[in-house]
Amino acid sequence: MNEKGFGIKEFIIIISVVFISLIIIMALFQSIFQNAESNQTIDETIETVTYEDLEKSLEKAAERYQNDTYSGNTNETEVWSLSYSMLREEKYLDKLIDPNDKKECTGYVEFIQDGAKVSYKPYLKCGNNYQTEGYDENNLN
Numbered sequence: 001m002n003e004k005g006f007g008i009k010e011f012i013i014i015i016s017v018v019f020i021s022l023i024i025i026m027a028l029f030q031s032i033f034q035n036a037e038s039n040q041t042i043d044e045t046i047e048t049v050t051y052e053d054l055e056k057s058l059e060k061a062a063e064r065y066q067n068d069t070y071s072g073n074t075n076e077t078e079v080w081s082l083s084y085s086m087l088r089e090e091k092y093l094d095k096l097i098d099p100n101d102k103k104e105c106t107g108y109v110e111f112i113q114d115g116a117k118v119s120y121k122p123y124l125k126c127g128n129n130y131q132t133e134g135y136d137e138n139n140l141n
Helices: 008-045 051-069 084-089
Strands: 074-083 106-115 117-126
Touching: 051 074, 051 084, 051 106, 051 117, 074 084, 084 106
Parallel strands: none
Antiparallel strands: 074 106, 106 117
16 A cells, blocks of 8 residues: 555654754754853953062062072171072073063062061062062162
């Protein structure tokens, strides 16, 4: 008997193909949206470097240098400075890059030792964009 039209077998096959196609399409869209969200999350977690962060890096490098190379206490207060270029040469510090114009900054750290207590004061200059208050060009050497 030759009947025109779909039977139950054909109907189930068509519904199955449509259902499987929808599942594949939904999975593709879900992965696209997840990738977009993860990229947005990565962009949001990248911190903006500030001049204070650069000063802190300079200070920490000077502290590591001082701990590695100098030991001793003095009865008198001593003040000396350590240049950024020297910290770079000795591999205590990577380049300090101005967050605004991406040029390299300069600076130095002033050590103040009073007996066993040592304090550090970083001074940073990033072109015309930023300069730590009290920065003195003479201390770069």
